[in-house]
Amino acid sequence: MVTCKDFLRELGEYLDESTDPELRAELDRHINECPNCWVVLDTTKKTINIYKGLEAQPLPERLRARLMEAVAKKIGSASNGHDC
Amino acid sequence: MPSEPAAGNVAGADVASGEVLLVERARQGDAEAFSALISKYERRVYRMARQITQNDEDAEDVLQDTFLKAYEHLPSFQGQSKFYTWLTRIAVNESLMKLRKRKSDRTVSLDENIETDEESIVREIAVWDGTPEERYGQEELRAILDEAIQSLKPIFRTVFVLRDVEEMSTEETAEMLGLSIAAVKSRLLRARLQLREKLTRIFKRKGDQILGYV
Ligand SMILES: [Zn+2]
Numbered sequence: 001m002v003t004c005k006d007f008l009r010e011l012g013e014y015l016d017e018s019t020d021p022e023l024r025a026e027l028d029r030h031i032n033e034c035p036n037c038w039v040v041l042d043t044t045k046k047t048i049n050i051y052k053g054l055e056a057q058p059l060p061e062r063l064r065a066r067l068m069e070a071v072a073k074k075i076g077s078a079s080n081g082h083d084c
Numbered sequence: 085m086p087s088e089p090a091a092g093n094v095a096g097a098d099v100a101s102g103e104v105l106l107v108e109r110a111r112q113g114d115a116e117a118f119s120a121l122i123s124k125y126e127r128r129v130y131r132m133a134r135q136i137t138q139n140d141e142d143a144e145d146v147l148q149d150t151f152l153k154a155y156e157h158l159p160s161f162q163g164q165s166k167f168y169t170w171l172t173r174i175a176v177n178e179s180l181m182k183l184r185k186r187k188s189d190r191t192v193s194l195d196e197n198i199e200t201d202e203e204s205i206v207r208e209i210a211v212w213d214g215t216p217e218e219r220y221g222q223e224e225l226r227a228i229l230d231e232a233i234q235s236l237k238p239i240f241r242t243v244f245v246l247r248d249v250e251e252m253s254t255e256e257t258a259e260m261l262g263l264s265i266a267a268v269k270s271r272l273l274r275a276r277l278q279l280r281e282k283l284t285r286i287f288k289r290k291g292d293q294i295l296g297y298v
Binding site for chain 2: 004005008009011012013015016035036039040042043044046047048050051052053054055056057058059063064066067068070071072074075078
């Protein structure tokens with residue numbers, strides 16, 4: 001019998017789909033019968049997905065200029081050093 | 085995650101996107117190719133640095149130092165991992181160094197003992213009210229998510245960002261942070277549950293019967 005405590009302990013593996021099929025079936029059975037664990041599973045999935053779905057924002061123009069300038073300087077000094 | 089075709093030692097996704105050529109050209113000192121790689125990854129590197137360091141100034145330094153180091157060490161990049169994984173490794177090291185500089189070693193320990201069990205993290209058990217992405221504006225949602233991440237201890241947010249935001253594997257994350265696989269897994273679960281707890285307090289459907297384990 002899978003308890004809520006067992007379910008929470010296995011939740012990470014369950015979410016990453018790395019539990020073996022037998023255990024997975026037992027965990028599935030548990031969430032069908034336990035509203036608490038079903039809600040925790042559902043809201044944890046949503047938590048992960050909301051972060052995954054958020055696109056990284058463009059860099060502030062000033063920051064991008066600073067980065068490109070530093071890189072250009074680095075590349076310039078590297079190629080000067082080789083002299084081939 | 086989509087499965088990737090094996091292509092010798094070279095990561096399949098990199099081949100598919102033509103990135104291998106770009107990396108090869110940058111290795112030969114082609115500044116344009118390196119700029120293209122920067123343009124492709126600058127946003128993600130900066131976001132990762134901000135999420136881990138929680139400090140804009142540090143994140144700006146990390147962004148710059150990451151690409152400078154990448155350029156410097158490009159000749160030693162063998163193409164056994166994806167370029168982005170390799171870049172992430174540099175960015176994580178730089179970010180952790182910044183964190184260590186700002187805080188006492190104790191608060192940035194990556195390997196502290198975690199004795200709380202999962203149950204004690206889960207208090208708020210309630211369904212969410214619709215879809216937050218639809219209920220909140222982009223800016224507001226970003227602020228909520230940032231604040232939730234910010235409240236996590238460095239080790240939890242670093243593991244979460246690497247695994248669930250940047251989609252590194254458990255093995256890659258373990259290697260980058262010098263942790264065991266088991267340690268990464270347990271920290272990731274706790275990070276996910278802590279974030280779930282915080283977001284549920286904000287996103288839950290009001291007026292529902294409150295469930296609970298106790
Ligand atoms: Zn349960």
